[in-house]
Amino acid sequence: MKIGIVGLGYFSDDFVRLFNIHPDVEEVVVADLDERRVKASMEKHHLKRGFSSFEEMLEKAPDLDCIGIYTQRHLHGPMIVKAMKMGKNVISAVPIGCSVEEIEEIIKLSKETGKIYMMAETCYYYPCAIFCREKYKTGEMGRFVYGESQYYHDICEMYLDFQHTGGPNWRRVAGIPPMFYPTHSISMLFSAINEHALKVSCMGYRDNHEDNIYGEDKNNWQNPFSNETALFQMSGGGIARINEFRRVGINKPSSYITCMYGEKAAYECSVTNHSYQIGVASGKEPYIEDVGNLVNTIAYNEDLKNGKIDMNRDPISTKYIVGFAAIQDRSRLPKTFRNNPKFAHYNTHPFLVDDFVRAATTGKLPPNNAWDAARYMIPGLIAHESALKGGVLLDIPDFGAAPENWEKITYDLKDSYEDTSRFYEVAKGYLDV
Ligand SMILES: NC(=O)c1ccc[n+]([C@@H]2O[C@H](COP(=O)([O-])OP(=O)(O)OC[C@H]3O[C@@H](n4cnc5c(N)ncnc54)[C@H](O)[C@@H]3O)[C@@H](O)[C@H]2O)c1
Structure with a gap:
């Protein structure tokens, strides 16, 4: 190709x-x-x-x-x-x-x-998304009950990104509604449970910051919100909460699943602590397992083991998101892609590129195809509409799953x-x- x-x-x-x-x-x-x-x-x-x-x-x-x-x-x-x-x-x-x-x-x-x-969609390949998807597929977690995921990226950290191409009018584009960029959070959680959203109610945080990016007349979308929180009714009956925040005092992690609860088991995350626990309904002896060895980057785990991370006060550096995590199967990649230790977004780019090349050269469907992408994007567009109407409950149009054949x-x-x-x-x- x-x-x-x-x-x-x-x-x-x-x-x-x-x-x-x-x-x-x-x-x-x-x-x-x-x-x-x-x-x-x-x-x-x-x-x-x-x-x-x-x-x-x-x-x-x-x-x-x-x-x-x-x-x-x-x-x-x-x-x-x-x-x-x-x-x-x-x-x-x-x-x-x-x-x-x-x-x-x-x-x-x-x-x-x-x-x-x-x-x-980089976050589809994020270690936490892979972990939740793999666990949920086994049936061990039971039916999905509730989950939370988010993408936090403070706009102050993105001024240069928007100025780089946007020129003097960069604010007009920087003020895009947060829910017009929801696919990081949504893909992680929705792909893990393989469900789509039916309905949404969303609230917006009306911004009045002096940088003049958000507010009616300040951007191309007349968008007043820098932060939006949506509650989705999912097709399997469970509930998902998605946060898209662009004015928030958190740095890392930026895209992650905070929690995903099934009737029988749960995954929870706080910064770099990732735990999985089995509840009594599983029929097994309940236990909690630290799964950070699978989900954190290998570089982070090495530094932790060697005492190079100060758990009292650590400068947040790229080691939190740069490089592969153990749960990402590098053996499926071409050899030239496997030794790629220094890239951000948990080294997801090699997986993305390889999936697209496989699809384009064979005619077979990749993940994040048109149908998947629609189910990761449209819920955000409707969520913003709900936020503009003060949180009214709205139906989400759905174009179905990719053709089975x-x-x-x-x-x-x-x-x-x-x-x-x-x-x-x-x-x-x-x-x-
Ligand atoms: N984790 C992620 O998935 C992730 C991370 C960063 C950026 N992104 C996305 O990647 C995209 C690019 O982001 P960026 O920060 O590199 O943007 P950018 O503004 O730095 O670059 C965009 C480039 O597109 C060029 N361009 C625009 N219209 C064109 C045309 N008609 N023909 C040729 N070139 C044209 C511009 O000149 C500019 O150089 C955005 O959609 C952004 O949201 C995704």
Whole structure:
């Protein structure tokens, strides 16, 4: 496959690197409105082709069969639709789109064309999400009762991210409603229990900070809220609470599941303490287990073991989220991806890239496909509507699960992955970083 990456801001660089060293990717091409970013990326990653816009890339590189969209968060929907209409497989950074209509069209296009849409939802691959998903699948936790997950990212920490591309009017985009970016929290919890939301009631925190980002007339969405809390009625009868906070005094962790309760067992987390306990209804002797060895990063656990973490007062550093955790199965990755110890988001990018490549090269469905992405995004859009109406209970439109007869990707290692010498040549520079 050949992929064109659009948007060379802060986030996409690691994806350009990973696609470039994946054994099944023939060429990576890049595009950005800022020519300096195109030049820098081509030089850094030794790429042959670069373009000065999404549109130019689609026109002048018709041989691309896949497109990766990493533009600002509110721009994805129409770009995904355009690329899919041209017959491309598409991966995009979160979110899939910012309106129910856009998302419905992406589902329709995927169904009609058989092409893949995948949302690059890092948190789906987060260690806590994997832990809860794996445990819940065994049936040991019983029926889902209640869960809480959240994405906390203080806007003060994101000024530079928005200014980087937004120019003098960066506030107009920075003030996007928090629930228009709900897929980190929602995907972790909803994928763990494999259910979708039926109804929502949401409350908003009306912001009056002097940075003038939130408030009617201050941003493109007339959004007054910096924080939003939603309560969802789930399809299996349980309840989920999601917080999307952009004005809050917490740093790490930022995306996590605080608790997930089944009728028979429970997972709970506080910063880096992860516990799993079995209740009496399980029929077993109740116990509590510390599962931090599986869920925290290997780097963090090593530092803890060696007394390098001061539990009384620790400077919060990247070691809390940089690198793999033991529960992430690295053996399913191409060899060039396995030794990737220094990247944020719990090293989820290699899993995302590999899933998309498997899907695009086989035609099979990946996780976070159009149907999954819709169920992780639309509940947030309706939650914001509820918050604007003071928390009224609203129904959530649902476009169903992915077609059952569309085969899902599998993880058998291919022989070609064993012969990675050519890719090690390309990857050598990166592995030494
Ligand atoms: N954990 C995560 O999943 C995660 C983390 C960070 C960012 N993101 C997402 O990644 C995306 C990119 O974030 P970022 O911080 O890199 O943004 P950014 O503003 O730094 O970069 C966006 C780039 O897209 C380019 N662009 C916009 N329109 C274009 C067009 N028509 N043609 C070509 N280029 C175009 C801009 O010039 C800019 O360089 C956002 O959607 C963000 O939400 C996700």
